Amino acid sequence: MTDFVPLTGEPLALDLINTRPRLSGAPADLIATIEGLRAWLALEADRLAGVLDADGVAPPLNDRDLTAVHEVRDHARAAVERARRSGRPPEAALRGINRAQRAAPAIRELTWDGTALTVAPRRDGSPGVRLAAVLAEAVADLLTDPAVATVRECAADDCVMLFLPTHPHRRWCSATRCGNRARVARHYRRHRAD
Numbered sequence: 001m002t003d004f005v006p007l008t009g010e011p012l013a014l015d016l017i018n019t020r021p022r023l024s025g026a027p028a029d030l031i032a033t034i035e036g037l038r039a040w041l042a043l044e045a046d047r048l049a050g051v052l053d054a055d056g057v058a059p060p061l062n063d064r065d066l067t068a069v070h071e072v073r074d075h076a077r078a079a080v081e082r083a084r085r086s087g088r089p090p091e092a093a094l095r096g097i098n099r100a101q102r103a104a105p106a107i108r109e110l111t112w113d114g115t116a117l118t119v120a121p122r123r124d125g126s127p128g129v130r131l132a133a134v135l136a137e138a139v140a141d142l143l144t145d146p147a148v149a150t151v152r153e154c155a156a157d158d159c160v161m162l163f164l165p166t167h168p169h170r171r172w173c174s175a176t177r178c179g180n181r182a183r184v185a186r187h188y189r190r191h192r193a194d
Contacts, residue, residue, distance in 0.1 A: 006030050007161050007173050008043050012138035014151065015044060016069075017077050018161045018173075025122020025158055034061050038068060041131075050106075050121050051131050058127070072100050072132045076139040080162065083143050084151040097143075100136035104129045154178050182183075 007018045014096060017029040020039060031037040038058050041048060045056030052058055075096035080088035104125040111118055123130040142148055154161045154173040161173035172178040 003120035006040060006043060007177075010046065010163050011142050012047050012135065013076050013080065013142040014162050014164060016073050016138070017080060019073065020077070020160070022158055022160050024051070031066070031073075034063070036170055037061060037066055048131075048134060050123065051127070051134050058131075061131075065126065066164065068100065068128045069079065070133065071096055072135045072139065075100075076135075079139065079143055080151060082147065083148045084162075086149055089143065097136045099141050100132040101140065106132035106133070148150070172190055188193055 006015070006021075008015050021030070022029055029036070031040050034114040038061065041052060041058045042056060043163065045052050048056075079093040079097065080091075082089045104123040106121040106123055107121040108119050111120070123133055125133070137194040142151075151162055151164055152170070153159075153189045154163065156173075156178035159173060160180050161178075163170070
C-alpha cells in the first residue's frame with residue numbers, strides 16, 4: 001500500500017469502493033496486492049469479525065482471494081454509482097454481488113457458553129470466499145438502504161472518494177484531507193489576484 005491512508009468510517013461498502021482513489025492525478029489501487037489488502041483489513045478489523053481472528057489479523061490469503069475481493073469491489077462500484085443516481089444497478093453487478101454472498105452464506109451458529117446460548121455468524125469456505133461474502137453483504141445492505149440515494153462523490157477536483165453525508169452541507173470526503181486542500185487553494189487564488 002502507498003503512504004496514502006484510506007478513508008475509513010463510511011459504510012463498509014463505501015470504504016471498499018474507496019480503495020481506488022486518485023493519487024497525484026492518477027488512479028491507484030490500495031488493495032492491489034495481498035499486503036495492501038491485509039493492511040486495509042487491519043483498518044476495518046472491528047467490522048470484520050468472523051473473517052479476521054480475535055486479534056484482528058487476516059488469515060493467509062492468496063491471489064484467488066484477492067481476485068474475489070476485487071470482483072466484489074468492481075460490482076459494488078457499478079451498482080452504487082447507478083443506485084445513488086436513483087437508477088437501476090447493472091444486472092451483471094447484482095449477479096456478481098449475489099454470487100459472492102451465495103459462495104459463503106452466513107449461518108447463525110448456536111453455542112452454549114456455560115450459562116446461556118449465544119449466536120454468532122459462521123461461514124464456510126476459503127478465507128477469500130468468506131471475506132468476499134461479508135463485503136458483498138455490506139454492499140447489499142447499502143444498496144437496499146434508502147440512504148444510498150444520498151451518497152456523494154467528494155467535491156475536490158482530483159478526488160473520486162464516495163461518502164454518506166452526515167450533514168447536508170458536507171462536500172468533501174474528509175474535512176482534513178480534501179476540505180483543507182480546497183480552502184487553501186481558494187485562499188491562494190483570492191490573494192494571488194491582489
